[in-house]
Amino acid sequence: AAITAIVAQGDKENIIVAFYDLHIGRRKRLFEIRNSITSIVSIAFSHDAKYFATLECLNREYTLSLWLWQKSKLIASIKLGAAEGITLLAQILFHPSDNDVISIIGRKYCRLIRQIDGSLRIQPSSSKLENYDFICHAWYDSNRILAGTRNGHVCVLFNGDVQTDIDVVEGRERPVPTQRLSITTPSSLKSNRSQQQQEKIDIRTTFEEVTSLSIITKGFFCIVGGKRLYLYSKISDSWDFAKNREYCIHEEVAIKSTSSTLLSFTEKQHQPTIQKMKKIAISSNEEHILVVTDKQQLYAVTDILIDQIDSKEPTVLQLAFVSYHQSVIRGLDVAVQKPFLVSCGDDHSLRLWNYETNSIEQMRTYNEPIYSVALHPSGH
Known part of the structure; x- marks a missing residue:
C-alpha cells in the first residue's frame, strides 16, 4: 500500500495526523493526539503499513506509542526518560519483518522495544554507547542496524553493540572534540529581559553529521553534512564497507536578475542558492533513487546501475523533474x-x-x- 502520514499542529493543544493513499490521492484517515503534546520527534510505519508508531516529546520526557491507524486505535504506549538513561532521542523504526519490534536511537542510546500482550517493553541490553550520538538509522537486515552519528560516523550495530565503526569524513586524522557552547536564554518572559541565564549544551561543531541512511542490496547510501551523498558497498565475508561513489548538488553564486527578459528553464536549470540534501528515497527495485533538499527540490541518482571507474571528483546530481x-x-x-x-x-x-x-x-x-x-x- 502507498500510504503516507502528515503530522501537523492542531488549533488547540493537540497534534493532527492525516493519512493519505498516494494511488488515489485522497485522505483515508485523520485522528488527533491529545494530552498537550509539544512535538512529534519521529514517526514510522510497519512494513505492511498496518501499524503506525509515534515518538512524542514533552519537556525532554518521551512517549512511544503504537497505533492501529486504520481504526485510530492506540494499542500501547511507554514513557521514556531520565530513568531509562535517556537524554535525547532522534528516530524510531519498525523491524523490517516483525511488527512487534521497534528500534529507537538517540544520544548514547540504541534499544529495541517489543510489544507483548498489549504493552511495550524495553529489551535488555548491556551495550556501552557513551561515545555515540546517533541521529538516524536503518535496518540493514533482520539482525543488524546501521546508525549515523552527529560527528560523521556510520556504525553497524548487532544486539545493541557496535560491530563496525565507519568514519565517513575524509581526511580526518583525529576524533573531533565536543565543544562546550554557551546559549543565552531569557530567564523569564515576565522578568526584565536584561536578566538572562547561561545554559551549557554539548554540541558537535563539525557540520558533518550523517542525517540520512538508506539501504540497498549491496550496501547503503548516506547523506553527510547535507553537502555530500556517499554510496558504500559491503565487503564480502565481513561487516566492513568501502566507499565507491560520491555525489553532490551543483552550487552557484546567487543571481539577482533585474532584466526584463524572461529566462528559459533550460538556461536556469540549477537553482541559484545553496541547498542541503535532507533525505533519500529508493524504489523497491533500486532502479530509482531520489534525494530531496531543504529547498523543496528533487534530484535523481541516475548511474546506480552503471559500472563506473573510480573517480576523485563527485558526480553532480541532476534535477529529477522540473525545478519547484x-x-x-x-x-x-x-x-x-x-x-x-x-x-x-x-x-x-x-x-x-x-x-x-x-x-x-x-x-x-x-x-x-x-x-x-x-x-x-x-x-x-
Missing part, C-alpha cells in the same frame, strides 16, 4: 485560452507553467519576494 519553488508560494493565476498558469513566491522567482506537459515554460528571479501575480486570459 523553494519556499512559500504567494501568488497564482491561470490563463483561459492556453494551458498556462503563473506562480510567484518568497524564493524571489516568477514561473510560467504548462499544466498539460507538467513543465516550466519560463522563469525569472528578482531581488525580493513576489507577493502577487496576474496572467492575461490569453496567456501572454
Whole structure:
C-alpha cells in the first residue's frame, strides 16, 4: 500500500495526523493526539503499513506509542526518560519483518522495544554507547542496524553493540572534540529581559553529521553534512564497507536578475542558492533513487546501475523533474485560452507553467519576494 502520514499542529493543544493513499490521492484517515503534546520527534510505519508508531516529546520526557491507524486505535504506549538513561532521542523504526519490534536511537542510546500482550517493553541490553550520538538509522537486515552519528560516523550495530565503526569524513586524522557552547536564554518572559541565564549544551561543531541512511542490496547510501551523498558497498565475508561513489548538488553564486527578459528553464536549470540534501528515497527495485533538499527540490541518482571507474571528483546530481519553488508560494493565476498558469513566491522567482506537459515554460528571479501575480486570459 502507498500510504503516507502528515503530522501537523492542531488549533488547540493537540497534534493532527492525516493519512493519505498516494494511488488515489485522497485522505483515508485523520485522528488527533491529545494530552498537550509539544512535538512529534519521529514517526514510522510497519512494513505492511498496518501499524503506525509515534515518538512524542514533552519537556525532554518521551512517549512511544503504537497505533492501529486504520481504526485510530492506540494499542500501547511507554514513557521514556531520565530513568531509562535517556537524554535525547532522534528516530524510531519498525523491524523490517516483525511488527512487534521497534528500534529507537538517540544520544548514547540504541534499544529495541517489543510489544507483548498489549504493552511495550524495553529489551535488555548491556551495550556501552557513551561515545555515540546517533541521529538516524536503518535496518540493514533482520539482525543488524546501521546508525549515523552527529560527528560523521556510520556504525553497524548487532544486539545493541557496535560491530563496525565507519568514519565517513575524509581526511580526518583525529576524533573531533565536543565543544562546550554557551546559549543565552531569557530567564523569564515576565522578568526584565536584561536578566538572562547561561545554559551549557554539548554540541558537535563539525557540520558533518550523517542525517540520512538508506539501504540497498549491496550496501547503503548516506547523506553527510547535507553537502555530500556517499554510496558504500559491503565487503564480502565481513561487516566492513568501502566507499565507491560520491555525489553532490551543483552550487552557484546567487543571481539577482533585474532584466526584463524572461529566462528559459533550460538556461536556469540549477537553482541559484545553496541547498542541503535532507533525505533519500529508493524504489523497491533500486532502479530509482531520489534525494530531496531543504529547498523543496528533487534530484535523481541516475548511474546506480552503471559500472563506473573510480573517480576523485563527485558526480553532480541532476534535477529529477522540473525545478519547484523553494519556499512559500504567494501568488497564482491561470490563463483561459492556453494551458498556462503563473506562480510567484518568497524564493524571489516568477514561473510560467504548462499544466498539460507538467513543465516550466519560463522563469525569472528578482531581488525580493513576489507577493502577487496576474496572467492575461490569453496567456501572454
